[in-house]
Amino acid sequence: MATGDSQDDVQYVRTLSKQSTAKNVTTEENNNCSEEKDLQTIFENLTTADETEMEEDVSVLLKFRPVDALFSDLTFQLVGSMDADLISLTTYLIESNGGRVVSNGAKYKVTTPVVHAELLPDDPIGQAVVINTFWIEDCIDEDCLVEIEIYHQPIKFQNCQIFAGCVVSFSGIQGRLRDFLQYLVDHLGGKQQQFFSRKMVEAKDVYPSTHLVCPKAEGRKYEKAVKWGVPVVNAEWIIASATSSTRLKETDFGIFRPPGDPAETLSAPTSFSSITFDAPTPVQMGQPTIPVILPVLTDSASEGFLLQTSHGTPPCLPDAVSRISQRPNASQRLNESKRPNASRYSGHSFRIMFSGMSQEDRDSCVQIIEVLGGIAIDGKHYDSTCTHLVVAKLECNDKLMTSIAAGKWIVHPGWIAKSEQTYHFVDERIFEWGNPTSNDSISKEEARISAAAYYWRTIRNRGLSTGPFQGIKAVLYLRKKNDAFQQLIEAGGGEVIAPELALENGKTNLCVLDSREINKIKLRLYVSKGIYCVPPNYLRDLILAKDNKCQWAECVLPEFLPFLDTIPSTHI
Incomplete structure (x- = not known):
C-alpha cells in the first residue's frame, strides 16, 4: 500500500x-x-x-x-x-x-x-x-x-497480524470505544490486558506491557510508561493501524505533556517528538522498533509496579474532598498534634471504603484514616467487613448499592475532613447521606438513594429486618457480574440458588434474568414451580422502595407477562 x-x-x-x-x-x-x-x-x-x-x-x-x-x-x-x-x-x-x-x-x-x-x-x-x-x-x-x-x-x-508481539494496556478510555479497541487488538494478532506491568507475572497471566493507550499525558500509568520507556499512544494509533492494515509508527500518535509542564521532570523517550493533529503529519510505514524494558529484579517492591485498570466518569467532588487533597502534610500534622483521649471515634472499629472519588483524593483520605487508627479499604469492589462507605456522589454502582443493602454507614467526604480537624473520628450522623440532621442540597435521584441508605441502616441496626431481600431465594441468569449480584442479594438478606438446583429444591421464588439470556431457560417450567422472572433492575428498585414492597406483576419481564394468569399474584 x-x-x-x-x-x-x-x-x-x-x-x-x-x-x-x-x-x-x-x-x-x-x-x-x-x-x-x-x-x-x-x-x-x-x-x-x-x-x-x-x-x-x-x-x-x-x-x-x-x-x-x-x-x-x-x-x-x-x-x-x-x-x-x-x-x-x-x-x-x-x-x-x-x-x-x-x-x-x-x-x-x-x-x-x-x-x-x-x-x-x-x-x-x-x-x-x-x-x-x-x-x-x-x-x-x-x-x-x-x-x-x-x-x-x-x-x-488484509493483514490479521498487525499487532503481533504487542501487549497493549489502556488508561482513561472507557465504554464502547474501549471495547472496540480491545476487540481490534485481540483479533489482529495482539494481546490486550487490564494490567499495566513491567514484568511477567505468570500467576495472573500478565505480560510486560509494550504499549499504553490513553487520551492525555497524566495519571500513574502514564508516569510509569514514561519512566520505563514504554510508548504512550492515543486511540487513533490502533484504529488507523487496523484501517491501513499496517502497524503505524507510534511516534505519529504519541501522547506528550505540553511544553513547560511542571511534571516534565519525567522526560519522554528521545525517540518521541511532539505532534499536533491540526496539521496532518506524514505517516511512515513499516515495523517500528519497540523499546521493551526488561524486568530488573531488585529488593524494592515498587519495581514490580502493577496497576489494574478501572473504569468510570469523574463525579463532581464536594469541597471537603478538594480541601483534603490540598493538604499534602495532613498526616504529618496529625502525628505531630496532641489528640484527645480515645473514645467511640478513636478508630479501631472503623473499616472504610470509598466510592466516586479520584485516586488522589482517596490517597489523602487513606492517610488521615490510618493516622486516626482506622483501616482504609481501597479496593474497587464491595468488602463485607467494611463499616463505612465514603461517597462523593450518589450513583447506583455495585459498591454503593451493596453497602446500602447491607446497612452500612453511607457518609459524605466531609466526615473525613472534619475528623482530620478534630484529630478523631467524629459523629457520622451529621455527615450521613439521608440522615434528617444532614442538610443536603441534592437531586431528586440522589434523594431517593440517600433516603434508602438511611432507612436500611437504621432498620437493620434495630434488628427489624435482615435487609431488602429478606425471604428471597433467587437463581441468576446473567452473562456477567453474577458474583456482584450474588454479593448484593446476600448482603441484603437474600439467598442465591445454583441454577442446577433452582427447579428441584422447592425453595426458589425468583429468577433474576437478562431477557437476552432467556433462551437458557424454559419459562413454563419456572411458572410451574411458582418462580417469577424479573430483570436485574428489580433488585435496585427493591432497595430504593424501602418498605414499599414491589408487586410481582409490575416487575416481571415482558416475556413473562403471558404466563401471569397461570401463577398466583403475590408480594415479596
Whole structure:
C-alpha cells in the first residue's frame, strides 16, 4: 500500500474519531470510579454475547413483541465472517426487537467489528448502511437508534497480524470505544490486558506491557510508561493501524505533556517528538522498533509496579474532598498534634471504603484514616467487613448499592475532613447521606438513594429486618457480574440458588434474568414451580422502595407477562 494512501486513511480516521474519542475518555485520576459504575450499567443496560441454541419458547415469545418495537420496519442483512452462533444470536437480538433479517436489499448490513476485506466488498450502489454488531447492542441498551460512531463501523483488514508481539494496556478510555479497541487488538494478532506491568507475572497471566493507550499525558500509568520507556499512544494509533492494515509508527500518535509542564521532570523517550493533529503529519510505514524494558529484579517492591485498570466518569467532588487533597502534610500534622483521649471515634472499629472519588483524593483520605487508627479499604469492589462507605456522589454502582443493602454507614467526604480537624473520628450522623440532621442540597435521584441508605441502616441496626431481600431465594441468569449480584442479594438478606438446583429444591421464588439470556431457560417450567422472572433492575428498585414492597406483576419481564394468569399474584 502506498504511503499517500495510508496518509489519507489516517486523516480520515482522525476526522471521524476525534469527537468519539473525546466523548469516551476520562482522566486517570478518576479511573477508580469506573468499575463502580458497572452495576448501574448492568441494572439498566445488560448486554450479552452468550451463544446458546434458542429453545422453542423463544419463537412463541417473539409473537408478543410490541408494534412500536425498536427495529420496527427496519431490515438487516448479516454479512462477512459471522459464524453460525453469532448469526443466531444477532438474528435473535434483531427479531426480538421488531426487525427483520433478509438475504438482500436490507437497509443495514451487519458484520463483525473487524472483517477481512474480501468478505465485505464495497457496495457499488451504496444504499445500505454498514454497521457492526456493537451498534445493535448499543441500540438495545439505549432503547433508541443511536448515532453511528467510529466504533460502530466495521474495519476491513488484509493483514490479521498487525499487532503481533504487542501487549497493549489502556488508561482513561472507557465504554464502547474501549471495547472496540480491545476487540481490534485481540483479533489482529495482539494481546490486550487490564494490567499495566513491567514484568511477567505468570500467576495472573500478565505480560510486560509494550504499549499504553490513553487520551492525555497524566495519571500513574502514564508516569510509569514514561519512566520505563514504554510508548504512550492515543486511540487513533490502533484504529488507523487496523484501517491501513499496517502497524503505524507510534511516534505519529504519541501522547506528550505540553511544553513547560511542571511534571516534565519525567522526560519522554528521545525517540518521541511532539505532534499536533491540526496539521496532518506524514505517516511512515513499516515495523517500528519497540523499546521493551526488561524486568530488573531488585529488593524494592515498587519495581514490580502493577496497576489494574478501572473504569468510570469523574463525579463532581464536594469541597471537603478538594480541601483534603490540598493538604499534602495532613498526616504529618496529625502525628505531630496532641489528640484527645480515645473514645467511640478513636478508630479501631472503623473499616472504610470509598466510592466516586479520584485516586488522589482517596490517597489523602487513606492517610488521615490510618493516622486516626482506622483501616482504609481501597479496593474497587464491595468488602463485607467494611463499616463505612465514603461517597462523593450518589450513583447506583455495585459498591454503593451493596453497602446500602447491607446497612452500612453511607457518609459524605466531609466526615473525613472534619475528623482530620478534630484529630478523631467524629459523629457520622451529621455527615450521613439521608440522615434528617444532614442538610443536603441534592437531586431528586440522589434523594431517593440517600433516603434508602438511611432507612436500611437504621432498620437493620434495630434488628427489624435482615435487609431488602429478606425471604428471597433467587437463581441468576446473567452473562456477567453474577458474583456482584450474588454479593448484593446476600448482603441484603437474600439467598442465591445454583441454577442446577433452582427447579428441584422447592425453595426458589425468583429468577433474576437478562431477557437476552432467556433462551437458557424454559419459562413454563419456572411458572410451574411458582418462580417469577424479573430483570436485574428489580433488585435496585427493591432497595430504593424501602418498605414499599414491589408487586410481582409490575416487575416481571415482558416475556413473562403471558404466563401471569397461570401463577398466583403475590408480594415479596
